Amino acid sequence: MESQTIQVDHCAVRKEKPKSDQLDFGRIFTDHMFIMDYSDDLGWHDPRIEPYQQLSIDPSAMVFHYGQSVFEGMKAYLTAEDEIQLFRPEKNMQRLNNSNDRLCIPPIDEKFAIQAIKKLVSVDSDWIPEAEGTSLYIRPFIISTEPYIGVAPSLHYKFIVILSPVGAYYKEGINPIKIAVENEFVRTVKGGTGEAKTGGNYAASLKAQEIAGKKGFAQVLWLDGVEKKYIEEVGSMNIFFKINGEVITPELNGSILEGVTRNSVIQLLKYWDVPVVERKIGMEELQQAHHDGLLEEAFGAGTAAVISPISQFTWNNNDSLIKDGKTGAIAKRLYDTLTGIQYGREKDPFDWIVKVEKGSKIAH
Numbered sequence: 001m002e003s004q005t006i007q008v009d010h011c012a013v014r015k016e017k018p019k020s021d022q023l024d025f026g027r028i029f030t031d032h033m034f035i036m037d038y039s040d041d042l043g044w045h046d047p048r049i050e051p052y053q054q055l056s057i058d059p060s061a062m063v064f065h066y067g068q069s070v071f072e073g074m075k076a077y078l079t080a081e082d083e084i085q086l087f088r089p090e091k092n093m094q095r096l097n098n099s100n101d102r103l104c105i106p107p108i109d110e111k112f113a114i115q116a117i118k119k120l121v122s123v124d125s126d127w128i129p130e131a132e133g134t135s136l137y138i139r140p141f142i143i144s145t146e147p148y149i150g151v152a153p154s155l156h157y158k159f160i161v162i163l164s165p166v167g168a169y170y171k172e173g174i175n176p177i178k179i180a181v182e183n184e185f186v187r188t189v190k191g192g193t194g195e196a197k198t199g200g201n202y203a204a205s206l207k208a209q210e211i212a213g214k215k216g217f218a219q220v221l222w223l224d225g226v227e228k229k230y231i232e233e234v235g236s237m238n239i240f241f242k243i244n245g246e247v248i249t250p251e252l253n254g255s256i257l258e259g260v261t262r263n264s265v266i267q268l269l270k271y272w273d274v275p276v277v278e279r280k281i282g283m284e285e286l287q288q289a290h291h292d293g294l295l296e297e298a299f300g301a302g303t304a305a306v307i308s309p310i311s312q313f314t315w316n317n318n319d320s321l322i323k324d325g326k327t328g329a330i331a332k333r334l335y336d337t338l339t340g341i342q343y344g345r346e347k348d349p350f351d352w353i354v355k356v357e358k359g360s361k362i363a364h
């Protein structure tokens with residue numbers, strides 16, 4: 001596997017690039033993609049970079065029927081010095097293999113996958129947008145492709161990486177969001193697939209998100225699927241609260257997805273000597289803390305927004321405004337530091353950054 005070289009087939013015609021201040025999320029893709037195949041007899045093989053193009057997959061391919069698939073989400077950032085940076089890619093590839101394990105997908109070679117991502121980003125490096133807060137979103141994913149509608153782990157897969165230039169998440173400064181506590185639907189449950197990054201979890205979350213969205217909420221707050229008491233995540237982000245000087249995040253419990261951002265937030269808080277604990281936290285406790293004036297901050301954490309401050313939560317028709325609805329000091333400091341490291345403005349005390357070579361400009 002490690003010894004495999006990645007063939008590069010450059011596209012003949014380059015696409016027009018969008019203006020970097022007019023980007024939204026996830027609709028535009030670059031000129032190339034990475035693909036590698038798996039079959040039970042050959043293992044992972046034929047890693048290659050090809051022009052971005054449609055796939056030809058049998059309609060009976062297992063992924064269309066039983067959803068055996070996993071994905072990742074990460075970004076490449078351009079620094080003011082014109083250097084390309086990835087943020088903790090090894091964490092994403094570790095998690096991809098954790099997800100693979102849960103979904104009965106054969107593991108990938110994590111080091112090789114990072115090499116492949118670096119090479120793809122390098123080939124399409126002139127697609128990384130330059131405007132403040134923009135980045136190149138990286139979407140690695142694996143789908144089961146065996147043409148068979150029997151229920152079993154597939155014997156064939158494709159590992160694919162596509163790239164999408166994305167706009168700044170916050171165009172006019174950090175924007176705190178209103179969230180609704182979800183009492184009816186659950187995202188997942190311990191023993192389910194919540195710890196894996198798999199499409200099914202997202203499919204399961206759409207209904208609650210749609211209903212909350214119509215009522216004017218940006219995200220739903222997911223509770224545990226057993227007792228519907230304990231807080232798990234907000235939308236597709238991990239969640240943090242600051243109560244009476246201490247930062248609390250729900251402990252990993254078998255249904256929470258472990259975010260790279262979550263892990264980085266915890267490390268930074270410890271480094272700053274800000275008290276931080278991972279433990280169960282219930283809605284009753286949160287409501288009480290708010291009532292007692294001890295709830296100082298709440299925020300979500302994930303790759304897309306980095307830090308997403310929460311201005312208000314609504315539970316059983318009760319609106320609770322958190323402080324004055326403004327971004328808290330810890331949320332702001334975390335946002336500034338994490339984005340500072342990602343864009344090379346701040347020192348990187350944890351060696352989180354992995355540099356990528358710029359691709360040589362190919363004459364087309």
Ligand SMILES: *Cc1c(COP(=O)(O)O)cnc(C)c1O
Binds near residue numbers: 257262304
């Ligand atoms: C991807 C994801 C997160 C955030 O993970 P990051 O690695 O920080 O981007 C949190 N919760 C869910 C459910 C996710 O799918």
